[in-house]
Amino acid sequence: MVSIKKLKEKAFLDVEFLSRKLKNPIIIAASPLTERVEMIEKLISCDVGAIVIKTIQLDCQKTHEKGFIKKYNNGLINSTTYSEDDLSAWISKLKLIKNADRIIASIYSTSSKRIIHAINCLSEVGIQDVELSISCPSDSDCQVFNPLKIYGIMKEITLNCKANIIIKISAIDDFVNKAKAAIDGGASAICISDSIPVVKVDLNSKSLEGSCIIGYSGSPIKPIVQRAIYELIKHKVKVPIIGVGGISCLEDVLEYLHLGCCAVQICSWPLVEGYKVINELIIQLNDWCLKNNTRITDIIGTIKD
Numbered sequence: 686m687v688s689i690k691k692l693k694e695k696a697f698l699d700v701e702f703l704s705r706k707l708k709n710p711i712i713i714a715a716s717p718l719t720e721r722v723e724m725i726e727k728l729i730s731c732d733v734g735a736i737v738i739k740t741i742q743l744d745c746q747k748t749h750e751k752g753f754i755k756k757y758n759n760g761l762i763n764s765t766t767y768s769e770d771d772l773s774a775w776i777s778k779l780k781l782i783k784n785a786d787r788i789i790a791s792i793y794s795t796s797s798k799r800i801i802h803a804i805n806c807l808s809e810v811g812i813q814d815v816e817l818s819i820s821c822p823s824d825s826d827c828q829v830f831n832p833l834k835i836y837g838i839m840k841e842i843t844l845n846c847k848a849n850i851i852i853k854i855s856a857i858d859d860f861v862n863k864a865k866a867a868i869d870g871g872a873s874a875i876c877i878s879d880s881i882p883v884v885k886v887d888l889n890s891k892s893l894e895g896s897c898i899i900g901y902s903g904s905p906i907k908p909i910v911q912r913a914i915y916e917l918i919k920h921k922v923k924v925p926i927i928g929v930g931g932i933s934c935l936e937d938v939l940e941y942l943h944l945g946c947c948a949v950q951i952c953s954w955p956l957v958e959g960y961k962v963i964n965e966l967i968i969q970l971n972d973w974c975l976k977n978n979t980r981i982t983d984i985i986g987t988i989k990d
């Protein structure tokens with residue numbers, strides 16, 4: 686059992702996030718870490734700003750294959766896709782979670798009708814922020830999400846739902862046009878990036894690991910994601926940007942915030958090292974702000990061009 690350390694003297698770590706404030710800019714990304722109620726409650730006890738649950742897949746005709754997660758080249762490769770639990774199972778799980786106001790739901794479907802139904806069900810259990818995850822590397826169906834499809838789906842969702850929609854895209858493949866289409870359709874924020882699509886050749890079997898395109902995450906993808914964020918800012922993307930990719934220390938968080946992100950998400954690091962690193966990270970961020978006599982909001986977007 687990990688003992689959670691609490692902050693002694695509190696710095697100003699809170700950030701504006703959509704229609705509310707987060708206690709701090711540290712968000713746990715959709716992943717196997719955010720699938721089980723007990724784990725979500727442990728992460729909440731670490732005082733994270735928010736938690737994005739494992740993506741709920743709404744296209745019920747799909748089967749759930751478990752997939753693999755492996756260490757590779759200082760990061761992780763994985764062939765996993767979505768949560769094993771469906772929407773109704775998640776609604777029951779969400780009712781059990783205390784402090785559910787810190788939960789962001791993650792959903793996926795190619796159908797705006799199913800997305801709108803899910804958002805309405807989630808709002809009945811108090812979920813006001815929804816991340817639409819449309820870039821899973823191991824799901825070839827995600828390729829339908831070109832800028833036109835993204836605009837159309839976002840427009841329908843925002844006409845029919847009150848929730849704040851965060852669109853989660855990948856740091857490759859037309860990300861500027863995808864982000865712009867999502868914003869034109871009414872998205873409230875951009876989350877970038879999902880795991881980066883890669884292949885890994887297995888010389889023993891002379892085939893591809895997982896027999897398909899898989900996801901790469903962790904430290905090696907950080908510069909790729911930061912470049913994408915830099916491009917989004919250069920192209921005057923006007924909604925908040927949430928940076929995700931390769932965070933494994935305080936400096937990585939500070940880099941994303943200086944670059945212009947309003948918050949960050951973290952996945953591979955605690956997946957490998959355990960959730961205790963998140964508790965330590967929040968303490969370090971607090972100490973850094975106290976030492977530098979600064980608020981988190983004062984450093985966002987302060988990088989010199």
Ligand SMILES: Cc1cc2nc3c(=O)[nH]c(=O)nc-3n(C[C@H](O)[C@H](O)[C@H](O)COP(=O)(O)O)c2cc1C
Nearest residue numbers: 714715716740818878879880902903930931952953
């Ligand atoms: C094993 C694994 C499972 C993941 N599952 C999801 C998911 O269900 N939905 C999603 O949007 N992203 C998922 N991701 C992507 C992460 O949320 C995150 O965007 C990505 O790993 C980059 O962050 P990191 O470098 O901190 O891991 C997953 C990543 C990994 C490694």
